[in-house]
Amino acid sequence: MSALLPELMAWLAAATRVVRPLAGAGQVMRSSHDQDILGLVSADLHGSTAQTIELLVHETAHLHLRAAEAAHALVVPTHQGRYRSPLRPEPRPLGGVLLAYHALAYICAAYREMLAAGLADIEQVGAELDDLTARLTDVRDVIGEAAPYFTDAGREFLNRTAEVADHATK
Template identity: 30%
Template sequence: MLMTERDFGRKSVFMRVSERALSEHIAHVATALSQIAMAFPEMHAEFSVHVRCIRLFDGAVTMGFTDERMFGAMLLRIPVSHIEPVSYYIEHIVHEASHIHLNALMAVGKIILNDPGERFVSPIRPDPRPMLGVFHATYVTSRIVQALLKLLRWTKNENLLPSLAEAADELIRGYLEISRYGTFTEYGASLIRELRDQIAGLTLLPEWRDFDFDTPRQHRYGSWKSNVAKLKEQLESAQPA
């Protein structure tokens, strides 16, 4: 379940989308899926296998969720007016579809061996989470990074860089937490190595050379300040001496 830091602790609100808004947002979702298919065909193919329905809702706090008890379905809140809708839906579709994919992997075999009662720092939520939650958050963030990177290469639109930087920072923070405290099966360890290799590849992106890491920005969800300090630190540590 995805919510903003500002909304943590508040009660979720779910409301029906008006008919006028529904038709508008269905079109935005279709455009988002089309762009995913063009830029990230592997994700779109996976989506086509796993996802059977998207339900849109209006409301507050929760932006999207799925659950293994309703496998194949995702619920997405329509974005507030100041957020560009297609980019919003691309990220949230990838986010929830990745949860669904990871749930499928976990149904096949165990990945995490940590005690469910232990709590750790999540890269995308302010409350301490079990390792299962931290791993889920880090895994889906890694896929958002992949999607944004593929969109950047496909469109050459450098306006995607702030969102990519934020997501990459979240990925790095999640990876550091799970690599430090996680206990995994052999298959789980292979997924951690994939995250490590993805982070190493991110440091090679030439666009970072001209990216301003120090200018304050609003987070892409619009409710708190952007945080890219870990990404900047990672890039600096990767520079040759």
């Protein structure tokens, strides 16, 4: 896969060092990361290539965001606002919405790259990509409305994420 998606693989390897397979093969694909063990991602690995890459990208995006947060606050620390999220029914803190935006941008970009590399076809991932792209556009609007509550480091992080989101939605 490194030969087909070298940029994606380099981005994954920059934050994810160990992938621990989850036991059991349920109908819902699962993944997580441990905030106390940097670089560790747990994921179901029994799905399709596209599903496995999505899980790894999702968790790796969270690891990248956590690393950025460890270096500098991304959201003004005193900000207590709650915002609509495309992934949860209840209003979320701005940091949670940022987490969703960042992950969605990278997941959508990964799907586009998989399609371009022939690792998936539009019939396999089309509906999922359409849904995720709509959610990405939705959360991007929410992030835009909350712009005053990001720190300088947060705005830099948003700018990099926006570049990925632009690539993902072209």
